[in-house]
Amino acid sequence: MTKGKQEVDHLEARWPLITAMKGGQEVTWLNEQKSMSTEDQLPIQLEEIEDAEARLRRFAPFLGAVFPETRDSAGVIESPLLEIGRMKAFLEAYHQEKIEGQLYMKADHLLPVAGSVKARGGMYEVLKHAEQLAIENGLLSTEEDYSKLASKEMRKFFSRYSLAVGSTGNLGLSIGMTGAALGFQTTVHMSIDAKEWKKRRLRERGVQVIEYADDYSRAVEEGRTLSAQTKNSFFIDDEHSRELFLGYSTAALRLKEQFQERGLLVDKDHPLIVYLPCGVGGAPGGIFAGLKRVFGEHVYSFFAEPVQAPCMLLGLMTGLHDRIAVQDAGIHLATEADGLAVGRASSFVGRAVANDLDGVFTISDDQLFTYLGQMAKLEGEYLEPSALAGVEGPFRAKRSGWLERHLTDEQRANAVNLVWSTGGSLVPQEEMAAMIRKGEQLFSQ
Template identity: 50%
Template sequence: MLIDDLKAMKETSWLNDNLASNVLEELNNSAIKLEQIEQARARLNRFAPLLKILFPSTNATNGIIESPLHCANFFKQELEKLHKCKINKDLYIKLDSHLPISGSIKARGGIYEVLKHAEDLLIQNNLLNTNDDYSKIIKHKDFLSKYKIAVGSTGNLGLSIGIMSAKLGFKVDVHMSNCAKEWKKRMLKEHGCNVITYDSDYGVAVEQGRKNAQNDPFCYFIDDENSHNLFLGYSVAAKRLKAQFEALDITINENRPLYVYLPCGVGGGPGGVAYGLKSVFANNVKCFFAEPTHSPCMVLGLATKKHEQICVADIGLDNITAADGLAVGRASSLVGKVLERVIDGCFTVSDENMYRYLGLLAQSENIKLEPSALAGVRALSIADELKLNNENAIHLIWATGGNMVPDDEMNEYLKTAKGLL
């Protein structure tokens, strides 16, 4: 039934009936270890003095790349009208769309992996040790300029990696799929990055980027399909979110659980965040992946247990969606296998509904996001399907990108939304 609905591009949902009884044990028995999150957190703290210099936009957070948590109850009221449903308690939005430097969730994983690679190179060459003030790295741009970083991307990952790498002095190759927005390519070029565009989807861009890097000993390829470092960069978000809730006098526990809805492409970003959330809140958080009806690669891989061995083209889907960051045909093998007994479920959402949510959010909260960032909103209209039945639960939409979208592009999004509403 699920596969039939996916083939027909119907909005549908899947609940995981094989959840581990001991979440923390399951996480720590995977390819990623819990202690590695703390190591990643410490590394980002070491880089904070450098980031304050390179990116003054991080001064407000003392060099830490973090996003606001926004209570969106006006938006909740509009959703209740749209879907004729009742949403209990408060609705929050985690505004990764407003992260410093590159304005998307990719500023977590992408930037983290670039920083780790720079640290590794500098330490190996006796130019840095972990007790140093990392602001000294600014003096080593000439050294780092001997090296190249490459990545395959639909857009936002390329932006985060390209901007950070260029700022440190690296040469950069960004291999872009056919769905990548022109403004993202233009921004990368303005930062001095080399952009290679393919008339094919995300998978081809990654494959070609990986192949090119193999022939260059000075080139480091950031592999969105399999990278542990990307995953860890995303996972650091969880403990910071806990502190944000505590600042609002909200404690997540058995009586007040947290339900989180994460837009999903290849899976690295939402997978890393979900891993981190489960490590912090265990069974008191439920995490769901949201995917476009045209590109449901993660739910396809999880439901069939074939993971990266199956792609959306195998069931006749075109992988073409307005949610460019989610236009991925084959899920990450790393994420699917790490979370197959941890993720609570997945659901799909139409492009039309993403646009409707985009319009309602702009009208009600004056927050403007790109379509992919709204994918998780649909969960609120299918709470019964997803068994979100705790009346005291906090709902959290993870908004993955949008505040760097040029005005003319955003106006087109809003025009489309208005037509659908």
């Protein structure tokens, strides 16, 4: 429930940045807690990430068997690392500022099957659950060829079990597609922000979609409740799941290989600065934790949120995490960036990154569409609005004063700025064309 005016005024008095946020302004918040604490709160260790990666490798034969789009990669779900030089030149001209260092994009909008960053965590948790059930019932060992999981007998076995998740869209796609491929009875509880084409795609795969005329938190709450009342049902909880977090973290090991292939270094003299779109926090939190474990202390990161859905910024800044929603601060939850349309951040993720994250910034929907249009025109990459949230990161880091305070001239010149994309490759052509037109119109105004 939205707080009354008196309570909102109290929040503004204590955290003045809320006034600008409530007014719809783009803001940048720097995490002072990072400089005040040396405590490591990241909830996963490198060994766990390596174990998760090994599990995904075991499942590669199965994924190659049920998803034809993964056969060229032998069932490995991975996205390319792209240097986006033309977009860099555009951004520098558009902002009339130079980006110090190189600019790359980790193109998770091209991840096969689910077409978004959610493929990593969502698919991982479903696969781990399936592996556990099969092993417990004497139907699988880790030494076997996992392509056997695509058999009619295994599908019949998994059909005795149910999966459920609450989603704004992309996580639902990831879990729905994977659950259906295994044979699970799968239900996705979709918030009002979810796009129709995502619901349609799930239904075409035999997934039950339950729609809500409310936001993400309600879809998760209802999904959790109904799953608890259903026999043999497993609810994948985007707000609290450690397994989702681990699945997302495996991106760091893959990125390390891609950096080595390109001769890119990450060390004191060559820092890595990552800009991650953020909704409830699971995907960016897991990726960031993985990067810190794999690359070490010379990784820095900012989360990026829509102006009208800054739940992680609000939770971190106030220290209230999931005990405060954007509506409590007088902010109306409304954004075209459906994957980021979340009003209340994950308490698990907020507390996990509180001592390590460098900051959070917000960006308007108009800017997201402007960058969407230019990314398609200049780089030939077709992204959802939410996937453009991090693009402005290098300028926010510089204008906020963070860059000069934390990195020397030489470090800034040698830095790799990495923008992380989320979804886009599965968007229907007509919808993508409409979004590109909107972006071009906004740019020409």
